[in-house]
Amino acid sequence: MxxxxxxxxxxxxxxxxxxxxxxxxxxxxxxxxxxxxxxxxxxxxxxxxxxxxxxxxxxxxxxxxxxxxxxxxxxxxxxxxxxxxxLCWAISTGGKRKDLRDVHQLKGTRMGVSRIGRYAFADCYALLVVDMLMRRSSGSYVMGFVLADKHGWLNTQASSANDASPFDIVPLQTFENLREAVNDGFTADFFMWEHFTSKRYYDNGVIKKIGEIYTPWxxxxxxxxxxxxxxxxxxxxxxxxxxxxxxxxxxxxxxxxxxxxxxxxxxxxxxxxxxxxxxxxxxxxxxxxxxxxxxxxxxxxxxxxxxxxxxxxxxxxxx
Missing domain, CATH: 3.40.190.10 (Periplasmic binding protein-like II)
Known part of the structure; x- marks a missing residue:
């Protein structure tokens, strides 16, 4: 069967x-x-x-x-x-954070994402595969670059997407981990997630919304x-x-x-x-x-x- x-x-x-x-x-x-x-x-x-x-x-x-x-x-x-x-991606930070109130403050900060794409490459002479973990990219990761492009923050001379990013990118796997990370004071400063999934946590004060961005598709x-x-x-x-x-x-x-x-x-x-x-x-x-x-x-x-x-x-x- x-x-x-x-x-x-x-x-x-x-x-x-x-x-x-x-x-x-x-x-x-x-x-x-x-x-x-x-x-x-x-x-x-x-x-x-x-x-x-x-x-x-x-x-x-x-x-x-x-x-x-x-x-x-x-x-x-x-x-x-x-x-x-x-999709409306809400941009969130910790519920009690007072230093971040606006999207324009995010350049150079730590962006939490669920998963990150990393490039795999091999040394042509040693045939040593340095990193085979690239095989995945999350929407929360991709939209960080769309946000950066919208505000003119990308390094257009960079040799890779990671180098082009104006953020320190922190992979955290789950929505729960992302919420905790923006509240612990050191792991992440902001993250992006779908608006209505985030809204309950705005209402109870766990996170706060500082902006939003829509997918152009x-x-x-x-x-x-x-x-x-x-x-x-x-x-x-x-x-x-x-x-x-x-x-x-x-x-x-x-x-x-x-x-x-x-x-x-x-x-x-x-x-x-x-x-x-x-x-x-x-x-x-x-x-x-x-x-x-x-x-x-x-x-x-x-x-x-x-x-x-x-x-x-x-x-x-x-x-």
């Missing part, structure tokens, strides 16, 4: 249509949560621990571009759209390992996920109930979020123009160099 698809997802409010696809339409799959986000899913796709991932657009494309730069297989391709609206996409593209199981997943999204759009009260009881959000915040988000009516396929625009911004921000767009897309839809 063919095993069900293993689907990686971030256990946040955006996962509600996926939950409905499983609970109301019997989507045959094994759901695997990744609270640390898209970068962790990339490593699991490469290790054949999951078959499909639903995560942040910039994380997927940064990972694909870096794999091309290193002339290795990324372990996945983009196969579908999920959320059509941009649709925020969530679906990727799959190359060996499952064309597989009937993937097509069944797409059909069921479309049904889950349609049910979500028609049953907002049930969505609020699920989000406010099973996830870390208040009912009020869930209702406010529903006003801001649009899911794809049909998740199948990826627009080339979306990938091109995202790559363009990431190149400008110093995250990517030259890449081949065609190699990133496993299922294409018309622009």
């Amino acid at each position: 063919t095993p069900p698809l293993r689907i990686g997802y971030v256990p946040e409010h955006f996962s509600t249509p996926l939950h409905f696809a499983v609970s109301h339409f019997s989507l045959p799959c094994t759901l695997i949560p990744f609270p640390s986000g898209t970068g962790h899913m990339i490593t699991s796709l490469q290790a054949n621990e999951i078959d499909v991932g639903i995560g942040l657009t910039e994380g997927w494309i940064a990972g694909l571009g870096k794999a091309q730069a290193e002339r290795r297989e990324a372990g996945y391709k983009m196969v579908g759209a999920y959320v059509e609206t941009p 649709p925020s969530w996409h679906i990727v799959a390992r190359p060996d499952v593209i064309g597989d009937e199981r993937l097509e069944v997943m797409i059909e069921n996920l479309n049904l889950g999204i349609k049910y979500f759009e028609e049953h907002h009260d049930e969505a609020v109930q699920y989000i406010s009881t099973e996830l870390d959000y208040s009912a009020e915040d869930a209702r406010e979020w529903l006003k801001t988000v649009n899911f794809a009516e049909d998740v199948r396929g990826v627009r080339g123009s979306v990938v091109e625009k995202t790559v363009e911004v990431l190149k400008k921000a110093g995250v990517l160099g030259e890449v081949e767009l065609e190699g990133m897309i496993g299922i294409r839809r018309k622009d």
Whole structure:
């Protein structure tokens, strides 16, 4: 018997249509949560621990571009759209910190991220691999460069993305670790995370918001390992996920109930979020123009160099 698809997802409010696809339409799959986000899913796709991932657009494309730069297989391709609206990244610091009140103070400070991409390279003579830990980039890492580009802080003469950054970058894995780090006085000064996921912690004073930035692209996409593209199981997943999204759009009260009881959000915040988000009516396929625009911004921000767009897309839809 063919095993069900293993689907990686971030256990946040955006996962509600996926939950409905499983609970109301019997989507045959094994759901695997990744609270640390898209970068962790990339490593699991490469290790054949999951078959499909639903995560942040910039994380997927940064990972694909870096794999091309290193002339290795990324372990996945983009196969579908999920959320059509941009993501609002809230910029947060410690709840009691008085020294940071504005985004313009952040240049030269310590930026907490969930995961960081590091370049792998080998000495041509000794054939010594110095670092093989590059294979992942999180949205919280990528958006730091977008923020820096927006404010003109990037070192455009740098030889690598890390050297271009105006921040000291601190990888901390989880949202909980990030919240603790900006409050301990020495680990990190700020981090970026989705607004509504952060809001509860603004309300209780654990962290405070000093700014925000929107992605200049649709925020969530679906990727799959190359060996499952064309597989009937993937097509069944797409059909069921479309049904889950349609049910979500028609049953907002049930969505609020699920989000406010099973996830870390208040009912009020869930209702406010529903006003801001649009899911794809049909998740199948990826627009080339979306990938091109995202790559363009990431190149400008110093995250990517030259890449081949065609190699990133496993299922294409018309622009």
